Structure formats: C-alpha cells, structure tokens
Amino acid sequence: MKKMVISLLLGAGVLLIGIWGVMQFQDGSGESTASVLNEAKGESITDLKGDDAKGHPIKKFDITASKKQWNINSSTSVEAWTYNQSVPGKELRVQEGDYVKVHLKNNLDVPVTIHWHGVLLPNKMDGVPGVTQDAVLPGEEFTYEFLADHPGTYWYHSHQHSSKQVDKGLYGAFIVEKEKPDYAIDQAFIVDEWAVYEDKQSLTNMGSMMTGGMSGDGEADTKAMYDTVTINGKNGEAVKPLDIQEGEKARLRFINAGYQTHYVQFPNQMRVIAVDGDKVKSEEKSSELEIAPGERIDVEWTNEGNAIRLLSQSEEVDDVTIPLGNQESSTSSLARDEGRTVSGTSYESEELLFKDIPQNPDVTYKMNLNMGMNMGEGMVFQINEDTFPDTPPIKVKEGDLVKVELKNTGMLNHPMHLHGHKFQVVSKDGRKLEKPIVKDLLNVKPGETYEIYFKADNKGEWLFHCHDNNHADRGMITIVDYKSVYSPFKFGEASKNTP
Template identity: 60%
Template sequence: MKRKMIGSILITLLVAIGVLVFLQSPWYKNGEMALPKGVTDGETSILDVSAQEKGDRHVKKFELTAQDTEWQISEGKKVNAWTYNGTVPGKSIRVTEGDFVQVKLKNELDVPVTIHWHGVLLPNKMDGIPGLTQDAVQPGESFTYEFIAQDAGTYWYHSHQQSSVQVDKGLYGSFIVEEKEKKYKKDEVFILDEWAVNQEKEDITNMGGMMKGAMSGDGEADTKQMYDTFTVNGKSGKAIEPLVMEAGEKARLRFVNAGYQVHRLVFPEGSMKVIENDAERVVSDDNNTNVLEIAPGERVDVEFTKPDQDTVFIGQEQNIDYAEDMILPVVSNETHADQEASLAREAGTAKGISYGSEELIFDKTPDPDVTYDMDLSMGMSMGEGMSFQINDKTFPDTPPIKVQEGDIVKVTLRNKGRMNHPMHLHGHRFQVESKNGKEFEKPIVKDLIHVKPGEEYVIYFKADNVGEWLFHCHDNNHAARGMVTIVDYEGVYSPFELGGQEKNQPN
C-alpha cells in the first residue's frame, strides 16, 4: 500500500515539474504556444495556405534522382556534372493542362538539393526554395512536389539550392504543359547553356574579374569570362543532335536559356515567328524577323517553317567567342548533318519585350496599392569582393516588397550598375507597362524582365498567390552575391530558416 502511495506521489511530482518547465519554456507564453522568432500572433504558416487537391484530376507521376555523372559534352570534352536521372538536361517532363503532377526528388549527391519549377504558378510550399518554402533535401533523402499544371506553356525546373553552382553543374530540365488540343505535330525543346570546361569558373568570379567586366562597358562581360563552351541540350558543336524536318513542315520549337549569358539565335530568313514568351501567347504577325534574343531564365516558343532546302541552320550569332558551339542543323534526313554550317544574315531581332501579350492582367494601367522602387547596383562587401545589390543592400538584408492579398503592386526597376540583370519573380506574372518612361502600345505579360545597364522598367502585378516569394536576378552568379529580395505577404510566415542545420542556401 505504501509503495503504491509513494509511486503515485512521485508521478504527481514529475507531472508537476514537467508542467512548470513547459510554462517557463519558449514554447509557451501567456497560455499560448510560442511562435517562431519574428512571427506575430495570428500569422499562418505558408505550409497551410493555397492547398491544391487532386480531386478527380488525371495524376502524372515522375521520379527525379539527383546524382553525380560524368557527362560527355562533345568529342574530347567531358565534365563532372550533377544531373537529374543521369543526363543533361534532366528528363523532359511533359504533362497536359489540368493534370495533377507528382514529382519525387531523390538525392544521391553528397550535398543538399531542391527543385524549383521556374515560371509555374503553384502553391508557395511547392516552390522549392530552401530556407523559405522548404528545407533543402539532404543526401539520401527525398521530397515529393505536388501541384496542378494549370497553365499551358514552356517552363523548366532546376535546383534552387546554391543555384549559382548547382544549375551550372547541370541540375535542370524542361517542364512542358501541353494544351489539351495540340496545334503542332512536331514539338521540340532546346535548352541553351554555358560551361567552364577547360578553366575553373571559381578562379574568375573574384573582384578583379568582376571589375574588369564592369569597366568594359559590356553588360555581361563578367559572365563571358567565366565560360568557354556553349551547349544545346547538353551537347556542343558537332555533338548537337540535328532536328529532322521536311521542307515546308511546321514545328513548335521551345527555347529555354538555362545559362547566365544572353543568346542571339539566327534563323533562316522568313522561317520563324514568335508565338509565346514566358508561357504567355504574344500578338505578332511578324514573319520577317529572324534573330531571337533570349535572356537568362527566359523561355521563348517559335513557329518554325523549314525552308525548301535539305539542310539549314539555327545558331548563335557569330560575333562572340564560342559561338560555333551553338549551331543546330535542321536536316531532311540524318545524312545531311555534316554539311558545313552557315547562318543567314540578320533581318531584325525579336526580344522578350518585342510583342504584346494576347491576355493581359490589367486592361488599363491600374492604381497601385503598393509601390516599390528597385534600384539594381553594384558594390563592395567586406571580405567578399564585388556584390550585387537591391536598394544598396544584399540578401538577406534587402528590403522586402510587403503586400496584402489582393494588392496591386507597382515595381520600378532601375539598373544603376554596369551589368545585365534578368529579374525573375516567383509565383506571379507581371505586366510590363513602360521602358525608360515610354509606355508600350501593347503591354507584355512575363515573369522575367531583362534589365540592361541604364534601363528602367515599370511593371505591375496582383498579389494573388499568398506566400513568401523570391524576386531575384537570374544570372545566379549575381544572385549568389546578393541580388535577391522577397515578396512578403502580410499574415503568413515561413517556418524555415536560412543556413542552419539543413544548410539552406536559396541563392
């Protein structure tokens, strides 16, 4: 009897001590559970907003494994690449608009990784940003991304963990959302990139290299110093697989720039018409322009009609180093692939802002609820050399764009530095209203705007996708040195942290 009483007293004491410890702990305050540091009462985790259910939708399942691979770029050129499923680019994922997509990422590398779905409008928690929307996927672990493929168009996926390194090493692939009724029988994707094969990229990302590029007057001189090989779908020069088409045949060609350098592709005269830019259909009856300028991170779709010749070529304009690496033969059969390459003369250039969009976000210039001036500049960081800044700050100290759900947001981007900055907004599309103070007759809807030195763009977007979203330069070498900010919705918080045990590095 005494033993039972003693045992009961001990249990009561232990419970009491536990309650006292809990009441004094950081997990409890004033009778409520404590929130993470910097979070106020009443805020909602980004994990609990914008949920998407599969319902009765068709489910498409994929598996991507991040792994170390020796990749043959061309004869005599091999690189130690990081790949999804062993190839560069990774597996091309194709789904149909309306599908519910499930992608399981398995990490067999010895570093953390993620997948970001570039340009795809999806729930914040599926955006793949370590330290903001998830913890990076550790070696030996996995993570499954789930979302609805709501909008047809050309997208791509890539790691957003230390992306200046991981995308450079090959962690990317195409993500295509097809229309339910396809217009083109032939539909091909071409991912453009640059590689450092015979040199160490890290040796020239120092202050001296940056300063030399900055003083040259070339907006991407820094990037040009870093790479010595161009690729199309992971192959260079003669190793590029020809596109087989008959004379007069039409095809949809989807181009993605996964690199950090602008590429200008020359087509045979009269063969090309732009049909989409950043997954938005454009208004264009221009069949004369034959040079396509694609900024880093941009996607451009064209309708291509094969001229009445056995072999023609689509290739990088031949006025820069390594341009000969990026030439795509278009042949009637494989036997013509060895013909000597020659490109047409330039007859006009199509850029990301050349054509207005079919569907606009705003019918007329709206009155904004939030205005944000984004000054893009260069500076010096103690011990780090050259930095790239937004409003004189580097991430994570850059001032965020604070919004409430439903706000109309006006952002003025000004490039006050000497380098090009392709600025990409996650989770939203924006409408480009003006350049250098002059309004466009036909506004343009995009998710990336290429801002060259001295340029100013005014864009508008609607805060209609609750979460914490990156807005950053897609020259990831610039993002790694600070050119990143966040669209911060009121009332939500991220439960994740930068760095930490998971080594989260979103830039």
C-alpha cells in the first residue's frame, strides 16, 4: 500500500494532508503474503460455505499415501511415494454434477495433502498446507468434498513440499466427463521426468547457470536434474498400450506432472480440443504438441497404424513410445519441425470470460519473475524481487476485476498457476491476442510478457505460483488475498506445513 498525498490550497497557506489510500496499482511494496494470510479479519476460510451435496449423485473414493518400490521398466525401479500403491495414483473419473468425496489416509512417515489442480472448488478443500488446511500427518486422515460441475481434464497431487513429493510420484488424473462422452476411446496420459540413475541435483549449487551456463531454451535446470522420462509411470517396453484399432478415433488427455516442458509427437495429424479443462476452437491440425509443467491438453486423434512418441529434451535420455493395442505399429520418429508444434496458447477458447479486453480493472498487479542468489541459500526464484513468504500478495475484494502483468526477466521458464480461478490471456509482449484463451496455468518463457484478467469470484486465500515446483520451493509463490477473510493455519517448521 502506498501513501497518497492530497494538497489543498486554503486561503494564503497550503495544507498537506497525508492519507492512506487504496490504490488500483499494486507494485509489490508494503505487505507480504505472510503478513496478510493470518491477519484476523472477517471470516476464517474454514467458515466459508462449501459445496452442497443435496440433489447430486455422490462418488466416493479412498486414497492411501504410502511407499512402494516402483518398476519404471523391467530393469529399472525407484522408491516411490504413491497414492494407492501406483504411479500415477488411481485415476478418478466422475461425471458432471457428481458430488465427490475423497478420503485420504496417510501411511507415509511424512505429512501429505491432496490439491485438486485446476478444479474450481471451495477454498478449504484446496489442499494447500498452512494456507487452506493442516497437512495430514502420518497415520491421520482427511476427507475432501466438492462438486464436480465443470467437465474437463484435471489432476491431483500433494501440495506438501511439492518439489519432492510430486517428484516421487504423489499424483494422479482427475477426469470430469460430460453426461454423454463424445468419444468411445478416452484415455489420460501423465508425462513426467525422474532422477533414476543418480541423485537429483540441488538448485543450491547451480549458480553457474546464472553466468552463461544456460542452454538458452529456459529448460537448463531440469535437463541437468533428470535422466528418465515416463508415460503413466513407465517407459520402454513397460508402457501400457493404447487399446485402439487402426482407423479408430480417440480423445487423448495429456497431463504434465513434471517440471520440464514436454513434446508429444504424432505420426499423423491430431486436433487440439481442450486446454486446462476448457474447450478450444481448432479446426486446423498439427503433428506435435508442447505441454508445459502442470498443463493439460486434450487432443482428438485417429490411429493410422503408427505409434505416438514422447520426445526427450536431452541426447542422453531416451524417447518414450505409446504402443497401439495388440497390432504391429511403427515407432519411427518424425523430423522435428517447430512450425508444426502447437501449445496451450495456440487456440481461442470456445467460452471466454470476457468478450473484449476489460476496461478499468479494480486491481492491477505487475508480477516480475526473476531469479537470484541468496547468501547461504544459493539460487532463489523471485516475484518482484522477493521470495515466499515475503512476496507481495494480490489483494482483492469479492467482485473485483483483476489485471495481472506477468513478465519473465530471468533465464528459465516459469509456468504460473493460479488456484481457485480461471483467467483470460489477452495479450503477449504488448500485442492483443487474436485468439484469447481461458486457462489456469500459463508458461511464461524468458523475455515474455503476458496480460491476464480474472474475476475475484471465489472467496479465500489462493496460491499463485510457478508449477516448476523446484522454483516454487525456492520462493516463486504469492497469494490472491481476499481482504474479508483470513487463514487460521500456519506454515513453517513448527507447524509441519510446507506449502
């Protein structure tokens, strides 16, 4: 908050009156996320009204977090942390209008949670320890309840020390189907990367990247950290075939649970039909898909007898192929052609939040994404020159129209994810988008600037953070803070909550 000074000329003298004013522009000075989260004001988020189960079919699921030696292929295994003893965890598939109850039991020796990535739900069900709940301690249980009223592709994962827990396998697909599905064949594929053959490197001592060690593509850190890529927790001959016959059409839902941008190559043309759970307008077809960390992209694809391939971003790491049913299929890779690659911002959403670029936003927030080195900590990732929990919050009141400028002045990609809301991307690098899109995650690459708008219509305390969780772990987190509520939860070593 900045001070506004009003000068009043009274008679022969000048009277200066200093007042505190609420400014439309928030530039990061003043309050921090830590100072506003627990400031007792208005309602506790635990007292906010939840979704109502009355009149809705109820779908119940039991999920247990536990360890397992997980076989990535016949010769490679890792010690994984799992939901229901598999990586990914059990796919949860419900229908639009279902009331969902998920009972989590923690059999690990560390605290865990479940965050419902991309799902619009009550704040107290968001699964962020120290912000919306206390982490579920070893031997304890917690039940998540919410209404699944927006068909689309989502996923669930732990938000407790995510940089480690998601890395070790605590994630799964959450699919909300329409009452009458459009495709007879409908399958989800979660892509990920692992450090299998040597320990994952720490960002603490990767400062050489700051002084010219970058590869120039925004992925230098993840390329250095990981040596294996997987599809649904497997690679090589262990990847489960897609049960599809030649000539059949399918809906394929791709979810990126890793921290590296991945590329999926198709042997023939496919069509993107949804991004981050929302339908897009796309008659044109392409043969290669770019999917950012945390992003979900659905495609329509017809099998013409050749396999789909997940391309490795490192010469030392093998590609991974999705075999096709019990038929013979070619696994030859196409030559890379960036002109044929489409991404999560290539298309216009069928249903926009705003028909035109909104005028006169109630809140304008400029978010500078950068990185630096802190004494004793090594590399850190900053929002407006601060790291969580000292980052400046986006302070809103219910009903506000909010504009956020996301500017990446660093050298690495930052896939920025907003909890509890959808936003509309309206411009890139100062130019209005001809195809505006509605998302909840936007991959901001080095040198890029985007403008997004959203409506503050879901009261609570909501994270806005980089979904390369290694970056979030080192500071790139802020919150959207509704002024009329507060969180009764604490984070930090004493509380055992690590959001």
